Amino acid sequence: MSPSSKPRYDWNDIVYFLELARQRNLVRAATALKVDHTTVGRRIRELERNLGCTLFNRSKHGFTLTEEGHRLLQYAEGMENQANLIAEAIGLGAEAGGAVRVASLEGIGSFYLTRCIADFNRLQPAIQIELITDSRILDLSRREADIFVSFFNPRGRRLSTSKVGEFKVSLFASPAYLQTRGPPRSLADLDKHDFIDFIDEHVHIKENLWLSDILRPTSVVFRSTSLLAQYMSAMAGQGIVMLPSFVAAHDKALIPVLPEIFTVRDIWISVHEDLLHISRVRAVLRFFERRIAADGALLRGA
Secondary structure, three states, X not given: OOHHHOOOOOOOHHHHHHHHHHHOOHHHHHHHXXXXXXXXXXXXXXXXXXXXXXXXXXXXXXXXXXXXXXXXXXXXXXXXXXXXXXXXXXXXXXXXXXXXXXXXXXXXXXXXXXXXXXXXXXXXXXXXXXXXXXXXOOOHHHOOOOEEEEOOOOOOOOEEEEEEEEEEEEEEEOHHHHHHHOOOOOOHXXXXXXXXXXXXXXXXXXXXXXXXXXXXXXXXXXEOOOHHHHHHHHHOOOOEEEEEHHHHOOOOOOEEEEEEEEEEEEEEEEEEHHHOOOHHHHHHHHHHHHHHHHOHHHHOOO
C-alpha cells in the first residue's frame, strides 16, 4: 500500500467508536474496554478530527450517533466481523475461548440461567459467560449483548431467532399465608385474597404481565418490577404470587394454589447473524438449546 493510499485515521479507533455506540456512555464504554474514560473520549475526538465529521451528539443523557455516525457504524461492524473471521481462521482447531455476553430478564436469568451457566463452566472453562439481567429489551444489532434469552420473538436487523422451549406460570403462596387466610378452593375464592404483582406502567415487556392472563385481582398488597422481590414478598407471607416454574421448582416451601389455573410463556434465543461463525458463541447457543430441551418437564411444571 502506497503512503497516499493509507487511511487518514487509526484503525484501532474503530474499536472505541463501536463500544461507545453500543454503551452510549463514556464510563461504561471505558469499563468494557478496560481503559480510562478519558482515553475513550480522546480516541473518539481524534477519529472525528481525522474523518472530518461529528460522529456523536453529546448530551446529559449520553452519546447518540449522528447521521454520519450511523453510516460509519455499518462499515465498522463489517470491520469487526472480518476481524472475528481472522481470529477464528488463525485459531482453527484451538479450543474456543473468551467472553460471551448473554442478556435475559431478571427472573429467568437469576433463577434458571445461572444454574445452567455453572454447569457450562465445568464443561467449557475457557469460555466466560457474562450475564446481563435487564427489564428493557437490549439491542443485539448494537452489540449490547451477544445472545438474548427472552419470552418473545424479538425483531431486529439480521437477527437469528428460534423458539427453544416454554415454561409454565402458576400461583403460589407460603404456608404462613395459607394458614392465616385459608387456601382458596375455586377461581371465585381468589377475590377474597391478597396478591403480589408487577408495577404495570414499569413493565416494558408485556409477556411479564402473566397474572392478568387468569384474573384481575381486587387486592394487590405489594407491587415490584423485580420478580425476585415478588418471590421474597410471597415467602414473607404477604400474599399469593404468580411464579414461573423455574422459580418454584427449587423452593419446596412454596405451596401451589389452584394448580389447574396457569398460563404458558415461550422461551426464545436470539443472536446476531454476524456472530454465528464464532465458535464460543456457537458453543453457548448449542448448550442452552440442549439444556432447555432436556429441562422441558421441569419448565412445564411436571
